[in-house]
Amino acid sequence: MFGIVIDILLIAIILFLLYCLSAIWPPDSPWAPWWQTPKDVILAMLTLAKVGKQDVVYDLGCGTGEALITATKEFGAKGIGVEIDPLRFVMAKYNIWKQKAPHLTLKKENFFKVPLSDATVIIMYLIPNALKRLTPKFLQEVKPGTRFISYRYEMPVKLFKGRLHLVKHDIKHEIYIYKMTA
Ligand SMILES: C[S@@+](CC[C@H](N)C(=O)[O-])C[C@H]1O[C@@H](n2cnc3c(N)ncnc32)[C@H](O)[C@@H]1O
Known part of the structure; x- marks a missing residue:
């Protein structure tokens, strides 16, 4: 005993x-710090990006899954979460089960290896270096019209060669919304 x-x-x-x-x-390591998006910011970002039931929302580095749970439960979207950290992945699984979030898939994977061609919204709370490293993948896979929601950090617009446009900036909540064009 x-x-x-x-x-x-x-x-x-x-x-x-x-x-x-x-x-x-x-x-700048994959093991980004344990920072979490506050609930009021999650609500503001999903409202600002006009997320709805027609959307397929990817959360790259979804942490414990709160943004995706809100996107599916309160905004009716389909959600796909990608998380590399086993501890946060298990916590996200538990939160999804506890909150009975519908239409939600969770992948314990490296987001550099996950195809993004069916995304209509991509949520990220990632440091600038990670956003920069993801840019070639976005240019190759993300379809025109897809919205990006970035919390706290601006996306490297110049690297997108005119294909990414800032459409909304909520200064109070530090939210940046971008749209991909053809
Ligand atoms: C700043 S935290 C944000 C967590 C969550 N999105 C939130 O806002 O509460 C960044 C997350 O990205 C994850 N991450 C970092 N690099 C990753 C990678 N290459 N593939 C998948 N997840 C990754 C980290 O484990 C961490 O959970």
């Missing part, structure tokens, strides 16, 4: 240390 208690305690300590470590990981 005592052994089991020690095991549980050790697991809890390891999980806590991993949680702390994730906050100080180098910002």
Whole structure:
């Protein structure tokens, strides 16, 4: 009995240390810091981008899944979440199950390897370096008309050679909405 208690305690300590470590990981590594989009920002970004039931929403680095859960439950969209971190992936799975979010697929994958051709909305809370590295993939795969929602960080518009346009900027919530053109 005592052994089991020690095991549980050790697991809890390891999980806590991993949680702390994730906050100080180098910002340009795939293990981006444990930053989360607040709920009021999620609501503002989905409203601003006019997300609706016709949309296929991808969340690249979906973390614990809150934005996607809101997009599917409250805005009626279909959601696809991509998350590389096993801990956050499990937490997202649990949140989706707990909140009974419909029309939602979760992939434990590297978002550089996930096809984006059916996306109509792409949500990201990623550092500028990751947005820059994703640009060739966006140019190759994302169809015209797709909206990008970026929280806190601007997308590298110049690298899109006239194919990406800022359509809305909510200064208060630090939300940038872009549209891809042909
Ligand atoms: C700043 S957090 C944002 C989490 C969530 N989107 C939110 O707003 O609450 C960035 C997320 O991207 C994930 N991530 C970073 N690089 C990734 C990659 N190459 N593939 C999939 N997920 C990645 C991280 O694990 C982390 O959960």
